[in-house]
Amino acid sequence: xxxxxxxxxxxxxxxxxxxxxxxxxxxxxxxxxxxxxxxxxxxxxxxxxxxxxxxxxxxxxxxxxxxxxxxxxxxxxxxxxxxxxxxxxxxxxxxxxxxxxxxxxxxxxxxxxxxxxxxxxxxxxxxxxxxxxxxxxxxxxxxxxxxxxxxxxxxxxxxxxxxxxxxxxxxxxxxxxxxxxxxxxxxxxxxxxxxxxxxxxxxxxxxxxxxxxxxxxxxxxxxxxxxxxxxxxxxxxxxxxxxxxxxxxxxxxxxxxxxxxxxxxxxxxxxxxxxxxxxxxxxxxxxxxxxxxxxxxxxxxxxxxxxxxxxxxxxxxxxxxxxxxxxxxxxxxxxxxxxxxxxxxxxxxxxxxxxxxxxxxxxxxxxxxxxxxxxxxxxxxxxxxxxxxxxxxxxxxxxxxxxxxxxxxxxxxxxxxxxxxxxxxxxxxxxxxxxxxxxxxxxxxxxxxxxxxxxxxxxxxxxxxxxxxxxxxxxxxxxxxxxxxxxxxxxxxxxxxxxxxxxxxxxxxxxxxxxxxxxxxxxxxxxxxxxxxxxxxxxxxxxxxxxxxxxxxxxxxxxxxxxxxxxxxxxxxxxxxxxxxxxxxx
Numbered sequence: 001x002x003x004x005x006x007x008x009x010x011x012x013x014x015x016x017x018x019x020x021x022x023x024x025x026x027x028x029x030x031x032x033x034x035x036x037x038x039x040x041x042x043x044x045x046x047x048x049x050x051x052x053x054x055x056x057x058x059x060x061x062x063x064x065x066x067x068x069x070x071x072x073x074x075x076x077x078x079x080x081x082x083x084x085x086x087x088x089x090x091x092x093x094x095x096x097x098x099x100x101x102x103x104x105x106x107x108x109x110x111x112x113x114x115x116x117x118x119x120x121x122x123x124x125x126x127x128x129x130x131x132x133x134x135x136x137x138x139x140x141x142x143x144x145x146x147x148x149x150x151x152x153x154x155x156x157x158x159x160x161x162x163x164x165x166x167x168x169x170x171x172x173x174x175x176x177x178x179x180x181x182x183x184x185x186x187x188x189x190x191x192x193x194x195x196x197x198x199x200x201x202x203x204x205x206x207x208x209x210x211x212x213x214x215x216x217x218x219x220x221x222x223x224x225x226x227x228x229x230x231x232x233x234x235x236x237x238x239x240x241x242x243x244x245x246x247x248x249x250x251x252x253x254x255x256x257x258x259x260x261x262x263x264x265x266x267x268x269x270x271x272x273x274x275x276x277x278x279x280x281x282x283x284x285x286x287x288x289x290x291x292x293x294x295x296x297x298x299x300x301x302x303x304x305x306x307x308x309x310x311x312x313x314x315x316x317x318x319x320x321x322x323x324x325x326x327x328x329x330x331x332x333x334x335x336x337x338x339x340x341x342x343x344x345x346x347x348x349x350x351x352x353x354x355x356x357x358x359x360x361x362x363x364x365x366x367x368x369x370x371x372x373x374x375x376x377x378x379x380x381x382x383x384x385x386x387x388x389x390x391x392x393x394x395x396x397x398x399x400x401x402x403x404x405x406x407x408x409x410x411x412x413x414x415x416x417x418x419x420x421x422x423x424x425x426x427x428x429x430x431x432x433x434x435x436x437x438x439x440x441x442x443x444x445x446x447x448x449x450x451x452x453x454x455x456x457x458x459x460x461x462x463x464x465x466x467x468x469x470x471x472x473x474x475x476x477x478x479x480x481x482x483x484x485x486x487x488x489x490x491x492x493x494x495x496x497x498x499x500x501x502x503x504x505x506x507x508x509x510x511x512x513x514x515x516x517x518x519x520x521x522x523x524x525x526x527x528x529x530x531x532x533x534x535x536x537x538x539x540x541x542x543x544x545x546x547x548x549x550x551x552x553x554x555x556x557x558x559x560x561x562x563x564x565x566x567x568x569x570x571x572x573x574x575x576x577x578x579x580x581x582x583x584x585x586x
Contacts, residue, residue, distance in 0.1 A: 001235050004208050006183070007474050008228035009194035011531075012203030013246040014181040015239065018219040018232075019159045020212055031217070032103035032155075040098040047093060047104040050144035055084050057140060080137050089115065105145050112138040155179070160223055162215050176200065181223040183230050185212055188467070188474055198507075198529045205230050207474055259537050260291035268544040272519060274536055275331060275527040277505055281322040286530040291537055294331030296527025297392075297453065297505040298323060300376065301337045310372070316379030324387040333390040333453065333505075333527075335432065336376055336405075340365035357467065362395030363405055370408070377412045384424035392453060396431040399444050406448065432505075434458035439487040446498035453527070454491055456506025460484050479508035480568055481561040485517070489556065492522035503527055512539040512579040513572035519545065520552030535579050542576035551575075 034040060062077040083089055089111060096107035116134045161174070161182040174182075179202065187194060187206030197204040203225030215221070215232055222231040222242050226249075231238060264274050275296030276287030287295060303311045303319060323332055340361025366373035380391055391409070396402045406429060416423050430451035433439055435458070442452070456479055461467065463484050466476045478484070488504075495502035503525035508514045510532035516539055518526065526536060551571050558564040573580055 001238065002214065002232040004211055004230045004232070006205040006208035006211075006228050006230065007188065008204075008225050009187070009206050010197040010202055010204040010225050012181065012201070012223075012225045013242060013249055014160060014203050014223045014225075015242060015246065016158050016160045016180050016221065018162050018215055018217065018221045019155055020162045020215055020217050031106045034101045034103065040101055043097050043104050044094055046145060047097065047108065047141075050104070050108075050141050051084050051090075053144045054137075054140045055081055058084070079133055080140075083134070083137055105142055108141050108145070109138060160221050162212055162221075164212050174200070174202070176202075181225065183208055183211060183221075183223055185209055188470060188477070198531070201531060257290070257534065259534050259541070260289060262291070262537065262541065264291070264293070264537050264540050266519075266540055266544055266548075267542070268546065270545045271524070272540045273331075273503075273525040274533050274540070275333075275503070275505075275525065276530050276533065277527050278323075278530075281319055281326065283530060284323060284326045287533070288330075290530045290533040292530065292533050294327055295323065296331065296333050296503055296525065298332065298334045299338065300335060301339050304337065304339060313375045313379050316376050317382050320380055320383035320389075321386050324383055324389055327387065329387055331390075332388065333392050333430070334380060335392045335394050336363070336366060336373070336380075338362045338394040357461070363393050363401055364395070366393075367401070367404055367408075373405075373408065374412060377409055378416065381409075381412060381416055381423035381427065382421060384427050385422040389424065390428040390430060390451065392430045392432060392451075394432045394455070395434050395458065396445075397435045397437045399441065399448065402431055402445065402448055432458075433491050435462050436487060439491050442491050442494040443498065446494060446500050449500060451501040452491060452495055452503070454488055454502065454504045454506060454523075456484070456488075456504060456508040459487065459506065460508070463487060478561040478565065479506075479511075479514055480517070480555070480565040482556070482559055482564060485521070485552075485555055485564065488518070488523075489521045489552070496522060501525065510536070512536060512576065513569040515539055516543055516548050516572045516575065517551055517555055517568050519543070520548030520550070520555075539572070539576045539579035542578060547575050 034043060058077050058081045062081070092111045092114075093104075093107045096102060096111060097104055100107075112134050119134065155175070155178045157178060158180050159178050160180055163182070163184050165184050165186040166182060181203040182197065183204065184206045185208050194204065194206060203223050205223055205225060205228050207228075208230060211230060219232050220234065222229075222234050222238070224230070224242070231242075234242070264272050266272065273293050274291065275294050276283070276290070276292040277297040277299070278284060278287065278295055279299050279302040284295060298320075300316070300319075303315060320334060323334070338361070340356060340359065360368060366376075377391075380389070383389065384391075393402060393405050396405075409429065413423065413425065417425075428450040430453060431438070431445065431449050432455045433442065433452050434455040438445065439459070445452070460477055460479050460481070464476060464478065464481055466473050492502050494500075502523060504518050504523050505527035507528075509518060509526040510528040512535050515526055515536050519540075528536065551568060554571075555564050555568050558567065
């Protein structure tokens with residue numbers, strides 16, 4: 001049994017079989033059994049086509065390497081070409097496909113893995129060095145077999161996916177009938193991939209560092225998305241303990257649905273609006289079922305991250321109009337695209353940025369890519385004709401940026417008006433507060449801004465200078481750091497003073513302990529993932545605003561994030577123990 005600790009990013013407990021995918025060495029590939037309607041001969045033909053394409057690649061590489069490095073150094077590629085013509089390798093691959101009726105990918109990976117093991121065990125170092133050659137050869141063959149870089153990952157049965165890393169589009173593309181959970185070596189608590197996992201309700205643990213180096217396809221594994229623990233090949237007592245915990249959590253979740261229809265009002269009669277964060281329009285149904293009042297954050301960049309082509313104005317419009325219609329008059333806040341620091345835009349850049357999180361991202365990216373920005377704004381305004389909607393700009397750090405974005409929006413309004421296209425001319429326009437600069441200048445912003453939403457994911461990152469996707473410094477990412485708490489307090493005060501609504505839509509708000517502090521700091525609207533709404537409603541109904549304000553005053557007196565966190569969490573558990581029932585904590 002091997003216990004590996006990482007970063008919990010999406011709660012839940014899952015026990016199942018592991019599939020190690022997207023491994024750069026190409027040695028571990030899911031075992032795909034061919035259906036009755038698939039002729040193994042056709043799968044052999046797929047392999048032969050990949051083999052011939054690989055040989056063509058290698059012949060070209062060998063020619064270039066001979067010119068650039070000399071004949072002797074280039075001869076390594078002749079070994080690769082020779083291996084692709086060697087019956088000792090080819091015949092087992094063909095036999096594996098036809099006799100075991102499995103996909104060509106698995107046949108290639110399994111055969112080359114066995115040969116690698118033989119070479120690795122050889123006494124002669126010359127043979128042992130061939131392991132890397134076989135790994136490289138396997139990667140090339142599998143690349144030709146897979147064709148596209150990404151697609152829907154599906155498996156023959158319930159599976160837990162393990163990978164070095166996953167993109168948001170890969171995560172969103174999971175076959176939800178077979179993928180139960182996922183674990184990765186890389187990643188942080190507020191990466192886009194983690195956000196998608198929470199949105200889809202997939203338990204996930206990231207930042208495991210070397211899991212894919214030790215895990216083997218088919219291992220029995222326990223994923224504890226509450227504690228951030230992955231257990232490979234658990235012993236029987238551990239299995240029994242987690243089976244019991246899993247049943248307890250499932251029972252608790254069923255009980256949470258009972259509170260969905262109850263009012264979100266504190267014991268002293270103060271209403272707290274609980275909204276949902278979504279990435280896809282079809283999540284709205286779940287938000288409402290869980291007791292959410294509407295949508296407080298629609299992250300529109302997933303229109304880009306889950307497609308290979310840039311969305312058109314109609315793509316945008318259809319997505320936004322679908323949200324408005326499903327909500328039927330309930331609140332909806334749509335954030336303009338937060339692109340620039342993600343793999344999507346960096347992969348397409350002529351010169352990728354060295355530090356994209358401090359570079360051309362979010363509103364800055366939009367202001368320098370006006371056709372993209374205007375396309376989205378036109379679609380947003382057109383959709384606003386169908387019902388109430390708010391438009392929100394991300395990562396604004398100066399008043400000039402907001403005014404510039406608002407000016408472009410006004411120009412789009414004029415164009416639509418001249419074309420006779422209907423839209424809501426009084427649509428509210430707000431901004432995310434995600435940088436210390438925005439928090440400090442909040443009074444100046446309030447002259448132009450209709451509403452504010454505090455994004456704790458980036459506010460914590462930029463206040464504490466912690467890369468929130470870097471597993472090496474994840475322990476320094478502390479939403480209850482005194483500096484962060486004071487900035488939130490200042491924004492909340494300024495909002496009340498200027499009569500500008502302030503909400504919080506960051507992931508920290510989903511934690512009942514932090515949520516009760518936010519209420520104490522003056523916030524009356526929280527926007528979180530759908531699954532987090534019922535526990536928050538239990539918290540709200542168990543406390544008074546006076547209770548929360550006392551917590552806030554005390555938390556602001558600490559100069560240590562460790563002391564502040566310990567106090568806030570302990571007090572929240574004493575005030576509202578029912579909000580923490582069923583949560584697996586150490």
